[in-house]
Amino acid sequence: MKIGVIGGGQLGRMLALAGTPLGMNFAFLDPAPDACAAALGEHIRADYGDQDHLRQLADEVDLVTFEFESVPAETVAFLSQFVPVYPSADSLRIARDRLLEKSLFRELGIPTPAFADILSQSDLDRAVAEIGLPAVLKTRTLGYDGKGQKVLRDPADVVDAFAELGSVPCLLEGFVPFSGEVSLVAVRGRDGETRFYPLVHNTHEAGILRLSVVSADHPLQALAEDYVGRVLERLDYVGVLAFEFFEVEGGLKANEIAPRVHNSGHWTIEGAECSQFENHLRAVAGLPLGSTAKLGESAMLNFIGEVPPVVEVLGLDECHLHHYGKAFKVGRKVGHATLRCADRAGLERQIAAVQALQGQS
Amino acid sequence: MKIGVIGGGQLGRMLALAGTPLGMNFAFLDPAPDACAAALGEHIRADYGDQDHLRQLADEVDLVTFEFESVPAETVAFLSQFVPVYPSADSLRIARDRLLEKSLFRELGIPTPAFADILSQSDLDRAVAEIGLPAVLKTRTLGYDGKGQKVLRDPADVVDAFAELGSVPCLLEGFVPFSGEVSLVAVRGRDGETRFYPLVHNTHEAGILRLSVVSADHPLQALAEDYVGRVLERLDYVGVLAFEFFEVEGGLKANEIAPRVHNSGHWTIEGAECSQFENHLRAVAGLPLGSTAKLGESAMLNFIGEVPPVVEVLGLDECHLHHYGKAFKVGRKVGHATLRCADRAGLERQIAAVQALQGQS
Incomplete structure (x- = not known):
């Protein structure tokens, strides 16, 4: 069985180390020339939106999976036409968007910090008034390892915070005093x-x-x-x-x-x-x-x-x-x-x- | 660190699975087009006596090791000029030759079945008279998984046994009633x-x-x-x-x-x-x-x-x-x-x- 992996970093590398003894082969689609999983499988060096190479991957493998969640929705939809994709497009869509993710938690009765959808500085100002400080402003997508977020402690931190994160859709989360x-x-x-x-x-x-x-x-x-x-x-x-x-x-x-x-x-x-x-x-x-x-x-x-x-x-x-x-x-x-x-x-x-x-x- | 491996079968494959997490890379020299270790490293497809490709391997790696012992002595000697080789040429020479191996055991006081060097059918006849039957006739080199050996139970088995194993240097071993x-x-x-x-x-x-x-x-x-x-x-x-x-x-x-x-x-x-x-x-x-x-x-x-x-x-x-x-x-x-x-x-x-x-x- 040949497994296609979107992304060729260390998670892909460790997937290949685990899957090779099961008799699996691997192909990694990753634009980086030095993708570290490439030592353990085929490396299709292409952007995640490159449909020619996505099609090549789909044709070569039995199924596609991911080693990161910030995959463009179009990529997943495109691949899904040709080959089974796990986890599903819907799972990825929700997991990569903090608003959808938090809304799902709320809908399922899973406690989560207070949150608000932020599309502008005025949204942010309103939400801070409601949720209070400290709070954390996070981009809805593409954040990882502490990137794409800003802790707001004082009112001064709130000023221009939306622009500081790039004026992209954000989520404000109430600060949780966790142990x-x-x-x-x-x-x-x-x-x-x-x-x-x-x-x-x-x-x-x-x-x-x-x-x-x-x-x-x-x-x-x-x-x-x-x-x-x-x-x-x-x-x-x-x-x-x-x-x-x-x-x-x-x-x-x-x-x-x-x-x-x-x-x-x-x-x-x-x-x-x-x-x-x-x-x-x-x-x-x-x-x-x-x-x-x-x-x-x-x-x-x-x-x-x-x-x-x-x-x-x-x-x-x-x-x-x-x-x-x-x-x-x-x-x-x-x-x-x-x-x-x-x-x-x-x-x-x-x-x-x-x-x-x-x-x- | 890049490791060169002579042979690209399952032992090479499992070496690569173990060495990759240590930060090692692998090159396998193996003439087989479908060498199964090749999924996990570079595959130099060449015969074990091909000096151009052995030199290429030596130039690319930090050291060379082996996944089988039937490597020609010339291969090991040639590689050793350019790159560290482990285990040593001497270790391989002894381990791949049943006569040298058994002689070493005897020299070191390690009990081993009775044995005799067989270079002809008359050597074999003499040795059978001395060691007795049953006994096992084995080629001195290149045997594995029961290949290159013949069990001699009756005098009839002894007739032409040397020719049956290809008239190559052999060892006769007394049968050991092991538990x-x-x-x-x-x-x-x-x-x-x-x-x-x-x-x-x-x-x-x-x-x-x-x-x-x-x-x-x-x-x-x-x-x-x-x-x-x-x-x-x-x-x-x-x-x-x-x-x-x-x-x-x-x-x-x-x-x-x-x-x-x-x-x-x-x-x-x-x-x-x-x-x-x-x-x-x-x-x-x-x-x-x-x-x-x-x-x-x-x-x-x-x-x-x-x-x-x-x-x-x-x-x-x-x-x-x-x-x-x-x-x-x-x-x-x-x-x-x-x-x-x-x-x-x-x-x-x-x-x-x-x-x-x-x-x-």
Whole structure:
């Protein structure tokens, strides 16, 4: 079976590493000459709107999936004429637009911060009056890793904020005084079978995920599964979906969904019986889902900007390196390490050891 | 770091799957147009004696390693002029020649079946008179998966046996009434650091490995490590080496060594903290070795001739498919499944379930 992937970054690379042992081949459509997934499959170097090359991809593969959600709707619609596309155009449309996403949460009874649709500075002024400060102004589409958003703390921050984000459609979100950020990675098959990985506690810095620690028997696991299950069912979703929540006074408020394999699920490569990457491929290919059970205690640390010397990372016990083969660049995700330990104390020690390599301790 | 691999079959493919997350790239030199490792790296399609292409490989990579031992000595010598080659020419020379291999065992005090060098039918007649029947006549080089050998049970089998194996240099081995076959996979770094995986019990059919079951606290582990350690040290070996033994009356008799990653070590991908493939690459690249500790109880079942329907293999819990992407052909290794279970009873159940898919139960 040949799988077409829109995007050829590290998520595509890890999909190919998981799918090759299942007998799958891969083609990646990505305009970047140095797309790091290209080492593991065919690289169709073209823009996401290039219909000739999209058609070529569709003709070559059995199905198409995505490694990022900011795919133009036209691309998805075009591909869908020729080849099965998972997740569906509708799932992508909603997940890439913060207004549609938040509206879906509200419609499904999933708590989420107060929000308002912002199409102008006067919309923003009105919404700030209603929701209050602090609040966060985010572009409705194309934001990631803290890009495309601005925190509004004082009235002065509000002035011209709409123009500062490019005068594009935005969403204002009320600030949530959360005690933690958690994510739930789920997978749903073509037949509706759904499985959930354990909740993961995430730590961000400057909007970029730094550390994910897998929880054991988190008291909010069942609640999170309930919320995520509602979204999966409504969207008739196929594949892996990640759902980020704020932990708020013993409950959860929905932050956002990602209709793809997710950075906070990278620990599953070593830490779960079947990884999110393999499970995504099983789901889109109509194969039985794999077990989401965890093995031991796990954590994932991102390498941002640079990977510490390989000899040092591999010198740590229970540490697994994932080097994306990308050029090092400030603020860029270029690799990660996963830790899988027998117990929590060992995990904490090893987290500190990796952080020391990153110059963070 | 770019790694050159002589051979582009499934062992090369699994080396690339293990090395890509370490930031390594791969080039495979293999004359076969459909070399299955080619999906994961550059494919230099050339004969193993093609010096122009060997030179191209040497110029492109940081070091060269092998996925099979029947590499012409001239190939290794030629490459060694331009690029580091691991394991060494000497290690390969000995491992690919049954006479040199057995002589080394004898020299190092490692018990091995009686053997004799056979260069003619009269040599064979004399050796049979001395060693007795049953015995096994094997070509000194190029044998694998039961090919290049003949079991001699009666005097009638001895007549013309030398010609039947092609009148090439052979070894006669006394038959060992063994109770089991076990193998030890070891890895030795450039600095001499050595680690051993647990002993694995192997079951062959028609000369081809079918099932490997990892032992827990095998009483002969320490003895096997002692024997393997002697060979590794004498050869100043770098990389993974597999050592096959016969279990004989509570002791071990050396059968043969393979100077490479080995089929009986495939279980390590899921079943050990660091796989034999990653550890081989760590060793040849001069990186710290990874832990050889096992995770749970593991087994590996080969798929010979065909892979059962993927949907059925993936429907089994705790089962991991490794499909080599090779054309199906009678007697050809085209994939394997690994099982990693919490306990022995679960493992036995799952072995039976995979065997049922193979039509063996």
